[in-house]
Amino acid sequence: MTNLYREEILDHYYNPRNSGKLTPADLVGHETNPLCGDEVTVYVKFDGEKIGQVKFEGSGCAISQAATSMLTEYLVGKSRDDLEKLDLQTILSLLKVQVGPGRLDCALLPVQAIRNAKHRASTILARQT
Amino acid sequence: MPMRNVRNDFPIFQAQPGLVYLDSAATALKPQMVLDKVNEYYTQYSANVHRGLYPLAEKSTEEYEEARATVARFLNAEPNEIIFTRSATEAINLVAHSFGRHLQERLPSNPARAAKKGRGAAIVVTELEHHSNIVPWHFVTHSTDAQGHSEQRRRVTEEKDVKLIWWPIEEDGTLDLEVLDSILENEKVGLVAVTGMSNVLGALPPIAEIVARAHKAGAKILVDAAQLAVHRPLDVKKLNVDFLAFTGHKLYGPTGIGVLYGKIDLLESMPAYQGGGEMIREVRKDCVTLKDSPHKFEAGTPPIAQAIGLGAAIEYFQSLGIDEVSRHENELTQYAVEKLSEVPGLTILGPKERGPLVAFTVEGIHPHDLATLLGEENIAIRAGHHCTMPLHAALNIPASARASFGVYTRHEDIDRLIVGLKKIQTKFVRARQKV
Numbered sequence: 001m002t003n004l005y006r007e008e009i010l011d012h013y014y015n016p017r018n019s020g021k022l023t024p025a026d027l028v029g030h031e032t033n034p035l036c037g038d039e040v041t042v043y044v045k046f047d048g049e050k051i052g053q054v055k056f057e058g059s060g061c062a063i064s065q066a067a068t069s070m071l072t073e074y075l076v077g078k079s080r081d082d083l084e085k086l087d088l089q090t091i092l093s094l095l096k097v098q099v100g101p102g103r104l105d106c107a108l109l110p111v112q113a114i115r116n117a118k119h120r121a122s123t124i125l126a127r128q129t
Numbered sequence: 130m131p132m133r134n135v136r137n138d139f140p141i142f143q144a145q146p147g148l149v150y151l152d153s154a155a156t157a158l159k160p161q162m163v164l165d166k167v168n169e170y171y172t173q174y175s176a177n178v179h180r181g182l183y184p185l186a187e188k189s190t191e192e193y194e195e196a197r198a199t200v201a202r203f204l205n206a207e208p209n210e211i212i213f214t215r216s217a218t219e220a221i222n223l224v225a226h227s228f229g230r231h232l233q234e235r236l237p238s239n240p241a242r243a244a245k246k247g248r249g250a251a252i253v254v255t256e257l258e259h260h261s262n263i264v265p266w267h268f269v270t271h272s273t274d275a276q277g278h279s280e281q282r283r284r285v286t287e288e289k290d291v292k293l294i295w296w297p298i299e300e301d302g303t304l305d306l307e308v309l310d311s312i313l314e315n316e317k318v319g320l321v322a323v324t325g326m327s328n329v330l331g332a333l334p335p336i337a338e339i340v341a342r343a344h345k346a347g348a349k350i351l352v353d354a355a356q357l358a359v360h361r362p363l364d365v366k367k368l369n370v371d372f373l374a375f376t377g378h379k380l381y382g383p384t385g386i387g388v389l390y391g392k393i394d395l396l397e398s399m400p401a402y403q404g405g406g407e408m409i410r411e412v413r414k415d416c417v418t419l420k421d422s423p424h425k426f427e428a429g430t431p432p433i434a435q436a437i438g439l440g441a442a443i444e445y446f447q448s449l450g451i452d453e454v455s456r457h458e459n460e461l462t463q464y465a466v467e468k469l470s471e472v473p474g475l476t477i478l479g480p481k482e483r484g485p486l487v488a489f490t491v492e493g494i495h496p497h498d499l500a501t502l503l504g505e506e507n508i509a510i511r512a513g514h515h516c517t518m519p520l521h522a523a524l525n526i527p528a529s530a531r532a533s534f535g536v537y538t539r540h541e542d543i544d545r546l547i548v549g550l551k552k553i554q555t556k557f558v559r560a561r562q563k564v
Contacts, residue, residue: 004502013560034518036528038527062498100501102501103497103501
């Protein structure tokens with residue numbers, strides 16, 4: 001069978017890291033994939049210029065949940081700039097596998113959730129100025 | 130008599146040895162004779178239809194109209210009641226546009242209806258429906274913006290509006306006729322749009338009974354036969370349906386061809402759907418006159434090769450014997466249900482009495498993961514919501530996996546599916562246990 005479901009990915013799926021909420025959080029981002037029912041909510045707390053804590057809640061397919069779990073591990077200790085630069089490549093390098101076109105949205109789910117959070121944060125900031 | 134072995138009729142099995150194709154409900158594989166007939170159009174006569182005066186053009190017209198006659202015989206309808214579209218979806222959109230939008234004016238007056246005065250006309254759809262038999266009606270009954278967000282049309286007066294009413298499913302996925310009775314009694318129903326066979330649950334709504342009740346209440350009925358036409362004999366006169374839609378590519382025919390059947394008196398009373406060449410009698414600067422049905426509803430150069438291919442597909446299908454096909458598919462379905470029931474943690478969706486498909490969920494493994502992994506073993510199943518989001522919401526599941534069968538499906542395909550599922554389970558369970 002494929003590497004897409006290699007042991008590390010299934011491990012993250014069944015034993016997600018950083019599972020839970022963060023209240024209060026600096027960023028809360030949510031994304032669903034209505035086509036297959038995947039969803040994630042990601043919570044980020046900064047520690048100065050670095051990312052202090054990341055947690056997530058979610059349900060869905062192995063790819064989306066494992067990708068999110070891996071992403072939360074990756075993000076802790078990274079800079080705000082790293083958060084800005086999050087993209088498909090980041091996820092693929094974490095998953096360390098080829099993801100077919102039909103599953104790209106699954107892999108991108110946590111990235112999209114964080115983009116949604118950042119969008120909301122900057123909107124709030126804009127309103128305050 | 131058992132159905133003959135047809136696998137050699139389908140060239141894709143040479144191109145893809147080892148393919149276990151369990152997604153016929155999405156689209157059917159094609160027999161060589163259909164491909165030959167399509168190719169014959171392009172290589173042997175190839176002309177446009179209805180206009181030309183040279184022999185090749187006459188041949189094209191003859192073959193195209195002969196395909197229409199074949200479809201008519203397939204449904205026990207008249208050729209002028211058969212409209213070629215590009216899909217079942219387009220066929221339903223045609224009815225939504227040319228009939229659904231004018232529902233209020235069409236409702237016959239009778240004392241029972243007068244009692245419901247003050248309520249807008251209603252279109253009934255069921256929770257089983259495929260999006261193609263929901264969204265066209267949604268567009269009729271709701272105003273939508275460019276993003277598709279909608280609100281029920283703001284009512285100027287209740288009288289003028291057409292509204293959408295949902296007929297929910299029972300726990301086992303069947304439809305309760307008493308629920309329909311209640312809807313028909315309380316609302317001014319102009320049309321009931323119902324599937325002949327659910328593409329997820331395999332459920333087979335009792336069409337004859339639904340037709341009788343709808344007609345008694347003064348409503349018309351449209352049957353989405355995209356699945357049904359492939360697995361059960363259809364006689365539109367006997368069923369007495371007003372409209373019926375099916376699609377060629379699920380019936381071993383080419384993509385890009387669909388059929389709308391409509392009772393001739395209805396079609397004659399309906400305005401055209403699309404305008405253009407072929408469907409007109411005369412075009413003047415200030416006045417256009419149109420042809421009669423069916424040509425009134427076929428604007429522009431039709432999908433000629435595809436229609437001819439559909440005619441060949443129906444001939445192929447009928448040559449196998451509809452009874453033999455049914456027996457083959459029913460037997461396979463029973464086998465599949467039996468074998469799938471033995472897989473631990475697997476839940477089959479839908480009622481016992483079903484058409485040849487089985488949708489299911491597996492505990493702890495998302496359908497998309499199942500389908501991806503099975504795909505790597507050359508086993509093709511479908512996973513997701515199968516274009517039935519309201520149904521999945523009613524079942525309270527985000528997605529399901531589905532195996533569906535055709536004339537070329539055999540026991541071995543189901544056996545390979547079971548082996549594949551168990552292999553995936555072993556892999557996932559092993560990972561799960563490493564806590």
